[in-house]
Amino acid sequence: MNATTSIVAKAAPYLAAGRRMRRTPYTSRVEALGCRVFSVYNHMLLPEVFRGDDADYHHLKTHVQIWDVGCERQVELAGPDAAKLVQLMTCRDLSRMSEGQCRYVPLVDEAGGMINDPIALKLAADRFWLSIADSDVLLWAKGLAVGLNLDVRCSEPAVWPMAIQGPKAGELAELVFGNETRSIGFFRFKRIGWRGHELLVARSGWSKQGGFEVYVDDWDLGGALWDECMDKGRPLDVGPGAPHNTERIEGGLLSYGNDFTNANNPFELGLDKYIDLDKPVDFIGRTALEAIRANGIGRRMMGLFIDARELPACDAAWPVFRGVEAAGELSSCAVSPLFGQGIGYAMLARGCWDAGTAVRVRAPDGRSLSATVAQLPFCKP
Amino acid sequence: MNATTSIVAKAAPYLAAGRRMRRTPYTSRVEALGCRVFSVYNHMLLPEVFRGDDADYHHLKTHVQIWDVGCERQVELAGPDAAKLVQLMTCRDLSRMSEGQCRYVPLVDEAGGMINDPIALKLAADRFWLSIADSDVLLWAKGLAVGLNLDVRCSEPAVWPMAIQGPKAGELAELVFGNETRSIGFFRFKRIGWRGHELLVARSGWSKQGGFEVYVDDWDLGGALWDECMDKGRPLDVGPGAPHNTERIEGGLLSYGNDFTNANNPFELGLDKYIDLDKPVDFIGRTALEAIRANGIGRRMMGLFIDARELPACDAAWPVFRGVEAAGELSSCAVSPLFGQGIGYAMLARGCWDAGTAVRVRAPDGRSLSATVAQLPFCKP
Numbered sequence: 001m002n003a004t005t006s007i008v009a010k011a012a013p014y015l016a017a018g019r020r021m022r023r024t025p026y027t028s029r030v031e032a033l034g035c036r037v038f039s040v041y042n043h044m045l046l047p048e049v050f051r052g053d054d055a056d057y058h059h060l061k062t063h064v065q066i067w068d069v070g071c072e073r074q075v076e077l078a079g080p081d082a083a084k085l086v087q088l089m090t091c092r093d094l095s096r097m098s099e100g101q102c103r104y105v106p107l108v109d110e111a112g113g114m115i116n117d118p119i120a121l122k123l124a125a126d127r128f129w130l131s132i133a134d135s136d137v138l139l140w141a142k143g144l145a146v147g148l149n150l151d152v153r154c155s156e157p158a159v160w161p162m163a164i165q166g167p168k169a170g171e172l173a174e175l176v177f178g179n180e181t182r183s184i185g186f187f188r189f190k191r192i193g194w195r196g197h198e199l200l201v202a203r204s205g206w207s208k209q210g211g212f213e214v215y216v217d218d219w220d221l222g223g224a225l226w227d228e229c230m231d232k233g234r235p236l237d238v239g240p241g242a243p244h245n246t247e248r249i250e251g252g253l254l255s256y257g258n259d260f261t262n263a264n265n266p267f268e269l270g271l272d273k274y275i276d277l278d279k280p281v282d283f284i285g286r287t288a289l290e291a292i293r294a295n296g297i298g299r300r301m302m303g304l305f306i307d308a309r310e311l312p313a314c315d316a317a318w319p320v321f322r323g324v325e326a327a328g329e330l331s332s333c334a335v336s337p338l339f340g341q342g343i344g345y346a347m348l349a350r351g352c353w354d355a356g357t358a359v360r361v362r363a364p365d366g367r368s369l370s371a372t373v374a375q376l377p378f379c380k381p
Numbered sequence: 382m383n384a385t386t387s388i389v390a391k392a393a394p395y396l397a398a399g400r401r402m403r404r405t406p407y408t409s410r411v412e413a414l415g416c417r418v419f420s421v422y423n424h425m426l427l428p429e430v431f432r433g434d435d436a437d438y439h440h441l442k443t444h445v446q447i448w449d450v451g452c453e454r455q456v457e458l459a460g461p462d463a464a465k466l467v468q469l470m471t472c473r474d475l476s477r478m479s480e481g482q483c484r485y486v487p488l489v490d491e492a493g494g495m496i497n498d499p500i501a502l503k504l505a506a507d508r509f510w511l512s513i514a515d516s517d518v519l520l521w522a523k524g525l526a527v528g529l530n531l532d533v534r535c536s537e538p539a540v541w542p543m544a545i546q547g548p549k550a551g552e553l554a555e556l557v558f559g560n561e562t563r564s565i566g567f568f569r570f571k572r573i574g575w576r577g578h579e580l581l582v583a584r585s586g587w588s589k590q591g592g593f594e595v596y597v598d599d600w601d602l603g604g605a606l607w608d609e610c611m612d613k614g615r616p617l618d619v620g621p622g623a624p625h626n627t628e629r630i631e632g633g634l635l636s637y638g639n640d641f642t643n644a645n646n647p648f649e650l651g652l653d654k655y656i657d658l659d660k661p662v663d664f665i666g667r668t669a670l671e672a673i674r675a676n677g678i679g680r681r682m683m684g685l686f687i688d689a690r691e692l693p694a695c696d697a698a699w700p701v702f703r704g705v706e707a708a709g710e711l712s713s714c715a716v717s718p719l720f721g722q723g724i725g726y727a728m729l730a731r732g733c734w735d736a737g738t739a740v741r742v743r744a745p746d747g748r749s750l751s752a753t754v755a756q757l758p759f760c761k762p
Contacts, residue, residue, distance in 0.1 A: 011417070012395045012396065012398070013395065013396045013416070013417050013418065013419045013426075014393045014394065014395060014396065014417055014418045014419070015393065015394045015395065015396040015418075015419065015420065015421075016418050016419060016420040016429040016430070017393070017694035017695075017696040018420060018638075018639055018694070018695070018696055019638065019639045019695060019696055019697060019698065019712060019713070020420070020422075020515055020636065020637075020638030020639045021420060021421065021638075021696070022697075023696065023697055035394070036392070036394050036395055037394065037395045037396075037397050038394045038395070038396065038397060039396065039397040039399060039401070039402060039421075040396075040402065040420075040421035041401075043515065043516075043638060045394075048397040049397070109523055109527070110523070110527045115520065134401055134424065135424075135517055135520065136516055136517035136520055136521075137520070138643075139496065139516065139517055139518070139520040139521035139524065140517075140520035140521070140523065140524045141524070142490055142491070142521065142524065143520065143521045143522070143523065143524015143525040143526075143527070143528060144524040144527060144528045145524075145528070146490070146491045146524070146525060146528060146665055147524060147525045147526070147527060147528015147529040147530075148528040149528075156643075255401065256401075257399075257400065257401030257402075257424060258399055258400045258401045262519075262537075284527055313397075313398035313399070314398075314399070314400060315398040315399055315400055315402070315404065316400060316403075316404055317400065331400060332400070
């Protein structure tokens with residue numbers, strides 16, 4: 001495969017084997033399909049590359065892919081205080097959230113620092129799932145529940161999401177689950193029967209190509225579902241895939257651990273519309289976020305258009321300069337087929353963050369790349 | 382290198398690059414030394430193999446190694462309630478812990494489930510570090526602190542431990558830090574000057590070969606210290622190394638995520654001597670552990686001697702049988718040069734856990750291996 005070949009040429013490291021980096025119900029499938037590149041996410045294996053970086057990108061934007069995102073762990077909050085706890089954890093007002101709904105919920109700590117940015121699913125008035133990014137949200141939830149003596153059970157249920165993503169995702173979902181999937185609205189979910197088992201199917205996913213996430217709660221069923229999707233999707237040119245770095249940057253999706261950490265607050269990330277300080281919402285970090293709003297932020301996540309036809313992998317922050325002055329750090333980047341140039345995210349200091357500002361990025365290969373600050377999400381060319 | 386060659390032959394996966402899997406101050410050094418095999422631990426890179434599995438083992442037990450264990454993150458608890466919080470988090474009585482001391486502290490949740498098993502360092506009466514295994518203890522500590530409204534700051538300081546391990550570790554430490562290192566007792570630490578900087582040096586480490594862990598709190602100094610250790614250690618046949626699976630199983634060291642998870646309580650792990658229910662210690666999970674002690678446990682971690690000259694990597698639980706009955710699961714194993722056979726850890730059901738019990742292990746390569754239950758730690762042959 002192209003990806004493997006090019007990576008071998010760069011002497012990419014191997015991933016050691018160990019039970020600490022857990023397999024998913026789909027790992028044996030992606031291995032059989034030749035996947036050789038993984039990362040580790042929530043202590044689980046996340047397959048990353050199949051046909052090669054470019055081919056995976058174009059396939060995702062043209063056809064339909066099945067993703068092993070079993071590493072998207074669910075943190076379940078259940079019990080009389082579940083709704084109270086989930087609201088305490090996020091700055092977004094959930095008072096009008098209804099059952100069957102998904103919501104993007106920035107989680108903040110007492111200082112307003114980001115803990116994670118999961119999708120919340122309201123399963124019932126007293127039962128929620130948080131479909132998390134790469135940090136142990138369960139420990140945060142349990143700590144709060146114990147400390148506040150809340151009547152809520154916090155657990156990580158045996159659920160391994162499988163995503164169906166791409167422009168033909170709707171067609172494939174219908175072939176597998178029937179036409180009930182048509183009636184699932186964006187960021188809504190339904191329970192749909194499959195082989196005598198009820199599966200939670202949501203219209204969501206970590207791409208901008210549309211699709212579904214299936215919350216599979218039975219290990220063996222997961223493998224069977226993968227096989228059926230690959231089989232029934234053949235006429236649609238289905239293939240295995242994975243969240244794609246280029247596609248997600250083009251679409252403005254931020255990645256916890258890559259683009260932001262606990263050291264960042266949601267204002268810095270431009271998540272203002274999810275920060276409901278003007279509503280009477282009781283959440284941890286409210287006082288801190290009020291102070292941050294009053295004082296203003298000193299840095300902000302912005303887009304960059306980068307003058308580059310080739311960019312190495314971004315495995316550390318790259319310094320960004322405005323003239324000779326330090327302007328901030330680039331956290332993710334890719335060469336975008338859509339925009340015909342490099343694009344990336346950078347946390348930029350006040351005075352450097354206005355769209356149109358000319359900056360330079362120092363890449364680890366020594367190049368100093370000219371770049372232009374842009375609004376997020378990037379505007380279609 | 383042997384390790385890489387043999388791993389390539391088995392089509393081991395590559396590790397994707399990303400800032401989410403952070404580099405340490407030593408990563409550039411281990412890369413330059415040819416390390417090609419990493420795992421991910423606390424969202425950081427952990428180099429695993431240098432000369433090959435066997436050669437690394439014998440080198441560690443004969444000479445002295447420098448380990449990049451920057452992934453051993455510190456969770457700092459500081460402030461008036463720091464001592465109260467650290468005691469709330471562990472079932473081990475810390476009332477007589479003194480400054481300058483290290484303690485192995487099982488952390489348990491409200492149900493008595495293991496959260497992590499770090500080494501606690503008492504820096505001052507109101508300041509502790511937890512040198513953690515692979516889970517986000519910071520989130521647990523913060524959740525408790527916020528929920529209980531404690532006056533304590535919980536943070537992850539910029540500290541990247543580097544370990545000096547092996548029978549010649551004392552000699553090397555003296556060459557680098559001077560003879561003050563001689564006076565550091567086991568599981569004690571001192572602050573020692575090095576290039577005008579005070580470094581915390583502890584006599585500890587995740588091997589049974591003796592040695593030190595240096596808690597480096599300056600990125601650039603870390604690289605310089607690595608270089609000086611490699612340079613001054615040349616007459617001692619120093620080399621890079623890593624925590625070694627075979628050596629740590631021989632020594633009875635358990636690994637969070639591999640051998641146990643939040644689903645296990647400390648009694649099941651044989652950690653009874655660290656469970657101070659008979660002392661008036663106030664910790665979370667006390668009620669749960671009292672109930673578990675009263676009712677008895679249904680399974681227990683035991684050693685296994687396995688009749689095998691070759692064992693694949695253990696990346697999932699292997700079923701263990703007594704006759705035709707399920708007896709439990711093996712979590713880690715290795716072929717031990719010390720014992721001349723396979724050894725491993727297994728969580729075994731009551732009735733199957735007595736030392737001397739004959740069991741069978743089903744390896745993923747299809748073999749059914751005969752094995753014998755043994756006490757932990759394994760007795761020297």
